[in-house]
Amino acid sequence: MSLTQSPLDSWLPRVPLGTWTESAVDWATATLGPVFDAVASVVDALVRPLNDLLTGVPAVAVVLVLAALGWWLRGWKFGLGTAVGLGLVAGMPYWEETMSTLAQVLVASVLALLLAIPLGVFVAENRRASAIARPVLDLMQTMPAFVYLIPAIFFFGIGTVPGVLATLVFSMPPGVRLTELGLRQVDKEIVQAAESFGAPPWMVLLRTKLPLALPTIMTGVNQVIMLALSMVVIAGMVGAGGLGDVIMFALSQVEVGSGFEGGIAVVVLAVVLDRLTDSVGDRFPSARAQRLAREAA
Amino acid sequence: MPALAVKSLYKIFGNRADEAMRRLADGAPRAEALAGLPATAAVIDANFEVRPGEIFVVMGLSGSGKSTLIRMLNGLLRPTKGSVRVDGVELTTLRPAALRRLRREKISMVFQHFALMPHRTVLENAGYALEVAGLPKAERRERALEALRMVGLTEWADKLPHDLSGGMRQRVGLARALAAGTDILLMDEAFSALDPLIRREIQDQLLELQAELGKTIIFITHDLNEAMRLGDRIAVMRDGRIVQIGTAEEILTDPANDYVAQFVADVDRTRILTASSVMEKAQTVLDVTVGPRVAARALRENQTSVVYVTGPRKQFLGTVTEDEVLRAFREGRQSLEGYVSTEQVRTVTADTAVADLFAECAESVHPVAVLDATGRLSGVIPRITLLAALASTAPDSAPADAVEPAVDDPVDSGPAGGTTPAALDPISRKEEPV
Numbered sequence: 001m002s003l004t005q006s007p008l009d010s011w012l013p014r015v016p017l018g019t020w021t022e023s024a025v026d027w028a029t030a031t032l033g034p035v036f037d038a039v040a041s042v043v044d045a046l047v048r049p050l051n052d053l054l055t056g057v058p059a060v061a062v063v064l065v066l067a068a069l070g071w072w073l074r075g076w077k078f079g080l081g082t083a084v085g086l087g088l089v090a091g092m093p094y095w096e097e098t099m100s101t102l103a104q105v106l107v108a109s110v111l112a113l114l115l116a117i118p119l120g121v122f123v124a125e126n127r128r129a130s131a132i133a134r135p136v137l138d139l140m141q142t143m144p145a146f147v148y149l150i151p152a153i154f155f156f157g158i159g160t161v162p163g164v165l166a167t168l169v170f171s172m173p174p175g176v177r178l179t180e181l182g183l184r185q186v187d188k189e190i191v192q193a194a195e196s197f198g199a200p201p202w203m204v205l206l207r208t209k210l211p212l213a214l215p216t217i218m219t220g221v222n223q224v225i226m227l228a229l230s231m232v233v234i235a236g237m238v239g240a241g242g243l244g245d246v247i248m249f250a251l252s253q254v255e256v257g258s259g260f261e262g263g264i265a266v267v268v269l270a271v272v273l274d275r276l277t278d279s280v281g282d283r284f285p286s287a288r289a290q291r292l293a294r295e296a297a
Numbered sequence: 298m299p300a301l302a303v304k305s306l307y308k309i310f311g312n313r314a315d316e317a318m319r320r321l322a323d324g325a326p327r328a329e330a331l332a333g334l335p336a337t338a339a340v341i342d343a344n345f346e347v348r349p350g351e352i353f354v355v356m357g358l359s360g361s362g363k364s365t366l367i368r369m370l371n372g373l374l375r376p377t378k379g380s381v382r383v384d385g386v387e388l389t390t391l392r393p394a395a396l397r398r399l400r401r402e403k404i405s406m407v408f409q410h411f412a413l414m415p416h417r418t419v420l421e422n423a424g425y426a427l428e429v430a431g432l433p434k435a436e437r438r439e440r441a442l443e444a445l446r447m448v449g450l451t452e453w454a455d456k457l458p459h460d461l462s463g464g465m466r467q468r469v470g471l472a473r474a475l476a477a478g479t480d481i482l483l484m485d486e487a488f489s490a491l492d493p494l495i496r497r498e499i500q501d502q503l504l505e506l507q508a509e510l511g512k513t514i515i516f517i518t519h520d521l522n523e524a525m526r527l528g529d530r531i532a533v534m535r536d537g538r539i540v541q542i543g544t545a546e547e548i549l550t551d552p553a554n555d556y557v558a559q560f561v562a563d564v565d566r567t568r569i570l571t572a573s574s575v576m577e578k579a580q581t582v583l584d585v586t587v588g589p590r591v592a593a594r595a596l597r598e599n600q601t602s603v604v605y606v607t608g609p610r611k612q613f614l615g616t617v618t619e620d621e622v623l624r625a626f627r628e629g630r631q632s633l634e635g636y637v638s639t640e641q642v643r644t645v646t647a648d649t650a651v652a653d654l655f656a657e658c659a660e661s662v663h664p665v666a667v668l669d670a671t672g673r674l675s676g677v678i679p680r681i682t683l684l685a686a687l688a689s690t691a692p693d694s695a696p697a698d699a700v701e702p703a704v705d706d707p708v709d710s711g712p713a714g715g716t717t718p719a720a721l722d723p724i725s726r727k728e729e730p731v
Contacts, residue, residue, distance in 0.1 A: 192373055193412035197426040197477060198401035200394075211416050284416075 025151050036155045043161045046107045051160075054099035059090040062099065066272060073279040085268040094246050094258075098265045101232050101242035104160065105273070108167040108228045113221060116172045120179020120220070121205065130180065137173040145170050145234050153238055163240025167231040174223035182216025183209050211284070218281025225273050233266060243269075298385055299346035300481055300513040301370065306343040306379030308365050311336035314377045327536050339365035341537040343379070349480070352507060352514045356524040357534030363517045366534070367485050370515060371404045372396045383481065401430050405474035409486035411466045413458040419469050420445065420454040426477035444476035445469075447506060464495035471503070475510070484516045488523065500526055521560060525549075525569050533557050545569045567652035567687065572645050575654075575686040576667045576676030579605045585614055586632045589625035596622065603663045605674055606637045613674040615639040616663050644668050647675055651686060658683050 029036075054062060063086040071079025089098050123130040148169055152162035186209050194208045210217075236244015243262050250259030281287055309317045317336040321327060327338045339362040347353040357363045368374040370381055372388055381388040383403050391399060405426060413422045421428075424441030432440075445451050448468035450461075458466055467487060474482055488496045500523065507514065518524050524531050525545040532542045533553075541553035549569055552558040580599040583592055585608050592604050602619040615637040617625075625636050643661035645654060647669050657665050664677035 187410075187412070189408050189410050189412040190414060192368075193406070193408055194414075194425070194429075196371055196373060196400060196404075196406040196483075197429050197473075198397040198399075199429045200397060203429065208414060212414075 025154050029154050032155075039165070040156050040161045043107065043111075043164050046111075047103055047160055047164055050107060051100050051103040054103050055096045059095050063087055063090055066276075069276060070272070073276060073283070078275060082272050085272060089265045089268050092261045092265065094243065094262055094265055097242050097246050097262070098269065101229075101244070101266070102269060104164050104167065104232050104235070104240065104242055105225065105228045105269070108164045108171060108232070109221075109225045111164075112168045112172040112224050112228065113175050115168075116175025116220070116224065117179050117217065120176045120217075121183065121210075123176065124180040124183035125205075133176065133180075137176055140169060141173040145231055146237070149235065149238050158239040160240050162238050163232065163235030163244070166238070167228050167235055170231045171224045171227035174227065175220045178220025178223065179213070179217050182213030182220070185216065186212045214284050215281050215287040218277070218284075218287070221281070222274060222277040225277055226270065229266065229270050229273065299382075300349040300351075300384060301347040301515065302380075302382040303343050303345050303370070304380040304382075306340055306366070306369060306381060307338070307377045308340040308362070308369060308374060309336050309338050309377045318378060324538075327538075338362075338537045340369065340376075343539050345532055345539065345542055347513055347515060349513050350511045351529045352516055352527050354516045354518060354524040354528030354531045355534060355539075356518055356521060356528075356531055358519055360536075361534040362537040363519075363534050364485055367406075367483050367515060367517050370483055371400055371406060401426065401477070401479075403479050404481045404483060405477040405479045406483040406485065407467070407470045407474050407487040409489055411458070411463075411470045411490075413466055413469055413473075415458055418455050418457060419450065419461070422458065422469055423454075423472040423476050425473055430477075440478070441472070441476050444472040447475060448472045448502065462495075463491050464499055467491060467499060468502070471499075471506075475506070480513055482512045482514045484514060486517050486519065489518065489520065496523070503527065521564055525564060533560065546571065546574055550574060565652075568650050570651045570686065571647060572649045572651070572654060572665075572667045572678060573647035573675065575651060575682060576647075576678045577682055579664075579666070579674060579677040581605060582607060582674060583633070584608070585634055585637060588631050589622050589633065592617065592622045592633060593626060603641075604633070605642075605666060605677065606633055607674055610671075611673045613644065613666055613668055613672060616642045616666075642666050645678075646670070651683070654678060654683055 063083055066086060067079045067083035070082035089095060119133070123133045145166075148166035149162065152166040156162040156165060190212065191204060191208060194204045199208070232240065232242060233244040233247055236242065236246075236248045239245070243266055246262035247259060247266075249255075250257075250262060307314075307318055307321075311317075312335045314336060317331055317334055317338055320330040320334070321338055321341050327341060331338060341362070343366055345353070355363045355366060365374060369376045370383075370388075372381075372391070376389055379389070383399060386399065386403075388396065388399065414425070417425075420438065420441050423444050424437040427437040427440055442451065442454060445454055448471055450465060450468055450472065453461060453465065453469075458469065461469065467490075470487070488499055491499065503514075504527065516524075516527055518527075528545060530542060530544055531548055532539045533548065533556075534540065535556055541548055541557050543551070546569060548557060549561050549564060549566055552561060581592075581595050581601050581603070582605045583595060585606050596602065596604065596619055604617045604622065606614045606617055608614045617633050617636050617638070618641070621636040621638070622633070625633060630636075641662035642665070643657040644666045645657055645668070647667055649657075649667075654665065658678065658680050664679040664682075666674055667676045667678060669675045
C-alpha cells in the first residue's frame with residue numbers, strides 16, 4: 001500500500017485512531033470494571049424477569065393481551081390484525097425467542113428513553129450543549145451497528161447484557177434528536193405567554209413545552225423502539241439470544257426456512273410495536289388538541 | 298408617579314453593542330450609523346412615561362422596533378441599556394425570581410397570535426396566571442369565570458381554543474390577562490390578526506372594559522386608525538426611534554416631522570379632530586344683563602348680526618339676533634333677558650368629532666356653539682370654518698398642506714378651496730367603515 005502512495009501523501013500524518021481506541025477500551029476495562037459489573041447486573045435484573053414472564057405465560061395470553069391493547073388503542077381492525085400476526089408467530093417454532101427479543105427491545109428502549117429524553121430537554125435548552133451533542137449523535141447513529149458489539153464484549157462479555165447495551169447506544173440518538181426538535185418547535189409566543197405571567201422555567205417546561213412537544217417526542221419513542229428491534233437481531237452475534245440467534249444460525253447453516261420464520265417474527269413484532277407506540281402519542285390530550293387545531297386550520 | 302417609565306432605553310441585537318450605541322447617540326439614521334457593524338438596533342433611546350389608567354399606544358410599521366420595545370417592558374427581553382420602571386421599581390436589574398413576581402403582580406400581556414395553550418380548555422387558559430400564582434383551584438375557577446364573563450365567553454369555558462373563532466380566542470387572551478388582576482396590560486398587536494369587523498368590535502369591547510376597569514394599557518399596533526381610536530396618547534416609532542408622542546389630535550395637527558405627516562396623511566381626520574380643534578373665537582359674546590344699546594354697538598363693531606349670550610357663571614344661554622336687539626331697544630328694556638333664543642343655534646361639546654358636526658352645522662342658523670364640560674361657551678364653528686377644516690384634511694393635497702392646522706386661518710382659506718367638490722369628496726369616501 002505504501003509503495004503506491006504518491007509523494008504528496010507522505011505529508012499526511014499517520015493517525016493511529018484504532019490504537020488509541022484500543023488503549024482507551026483497555027484502560028476502561030481495567031479501571032472501570034466495578035462500574036461495568038454494576039451496570040451489567042442492573043440490566044440483567046431488568047431483562048431476566050421480563051424474559052421469564054413473557055416466556056413463562058402461555059403464548060395465547062400474550063397474544064390476547066397485545067391484541068386487546070391494539071383494539072383499545074387503534075380499533076378492532078388493528079386488534080384483529082395483531083391477533084392474527086402474533087398467532088402466526090406463536091404457531092412457528094420460535095415463540096420463546098420472539099418473546100426474549102421483545103423483552104430485550106423493551107428494556108433497551110426504556111433505558112434508552114430514560115437517557116435520551118432528559119438529554120434532549122437539556123440540549124434543547126442549551127445551545128452549546130446542542131452544538132456538542134449533534135456530532136456525537138451523528139457518530140452514534142452512523143457508526144455501523146456491528147461496531148458497538150466489540151467494546152460491549154470487552155466490557156460485558158458474551159450474552160444478553162452486551163446485546164442490550166449495544167442496542168441502547170445504537171437506538172438512543174433519535175430519542176434525543178426528536179425531543180430537542182419537539183421542544184424547539186413549540187410556538188415561541190406560547191412560551192413567552194407562559195413566561196409573561198411569571199411562570200418559572202420548570203413550570204414552562206413541564207406544563208407548556210413538554211405537553212406541546214409530546215407528539216414529536218412520541219415519534220422519537222417510536223423511532224427508538226424500531227431501531228432497538230433492528231439492533232437486537234444484530235446483537236444475536238454476541239449471543240444475546242432471541243430471534244438474533246435464530247437468524248444468525250440460519251445464516252451460517254444456509255437454512256432458508258428457519259431464516260424466513262425468524263424474519264417474519266421480527267416483522268410482526270416491528271409492525272405491532274410501531275403501530276402501538278404510534279397511537280399512544282395520539283391519545284394525549286395535547287396531541288389531540290394540536291391535531292384538531294391543524295385540521296381546523 | 299407614572300405607572301411605567303422608560304428612560305433612554307436601547308436594545309441592540311448582535312455584537313459590539315457599545316460601539317453601535319455610540320454611533321447612534323447623535324441621532325443618525327440607524328441604517329447609516331450601523332453600516333458595517335455586526336449589530337442591529339431594534340430600539341434606540343426610547344423615553345416615555347405612561348400615566349396610570351391611560352391607554353398608551355405605540356405605533357409603527359413592522360421593523361420599527363415596537364414589539365422589541367414592549368417585550369422589554371416586562372423583561373421578556375433584557376435591554377442593552379437604559380431603565381424601565383414599573384410603579385417605581387427598576388425592572389432591568391431585577392433577579393429572575395423577583396422579575397417573575399413582578400410579572401405576576403403588576404404586568405400581564407396579550408399576544409398577537411393569542412398564544413393560548415391548545416391543550417387547555419378556555420377556562421384553564423383564562424386562569425393560567427392564577428395557576429402560576431399558586432391560587433387554590435376553586436378561587437382560580439371563580440376568577441377565571443369572572444374574567445370570561447367580562448369578555449362574554451362564559452358558555453365557552455369548557456371548550457378547547459380550537460373550537461373558537463379568532464376574535465373569541467383573542468377575547469380569551471384578554472380574559473387571561475384580566476384574570477391576572479394586574480394594573481398594567483401590555484397588548485402586542487393584539488387585534489392585528491383579526492379581520493376588520495371583528496377588530497372594530499373587540500376594540501369597542503376593550504374601550505368599554507377600560508372605562509369600567511381603568512387599567513394602564515400599553516398597546517402596540519401598526520394600524521394608525523386603531524392607534525387613533527384607542528390611544529389616549531400615541532408614540533410613533535420609526536426605525537427604532539420614537540419620533541413623536543402626543544394625543545391623536547396633536548399628532549394630526551402638529552406632526553413632528555415629514556414622516557409622521559405622511560403617515561397621518563390618509564387618516565380620516567373628521568373622526569379624530571374634535572370641535573375644539575376647528576372652532577374659532579365667538580366674536581360677540583355678551584352677558585345677558587347687558588342692555589340692547591351695548592349689544593347694538595358690539596354688533597356694529599364686529600359687523601355681525603348675532604350675539605352669543607351667556608348667563609351666570611358664563612353659562613351659555615343662546616343667541617340674540619340683530620332684529621331682536623332692535624326690538625329690545627324699541628321696547629326700552631335694560632337687558633337682553635327675554636330675547637334670548639335657543640332655536641337658531643345648535644350646541645356641541647368640545648370633544649365632539651368633526652364628523653358629527655355636519656348635521657349640527659347644517660341645522661344651525663348661526664354658527665354652532667361649542668361648550669365645555671361645564672356648559673360655558675368655548676367657541677363657535679361657522680359652516681365655512683368646518684368646510685375649510687375639511688379642505689385641509691383632503692388626502693389629495695400635498696402633505697405639507699394637509700398638516701396645516703385647520704384652525705389657523707380658516708376664513709381666508711375657506712372660500713378658496715373649501716366649497717369645491719374636491720374638498721367635499723373625502724367626506725363620502727371616508728365615512729365607509731374602517
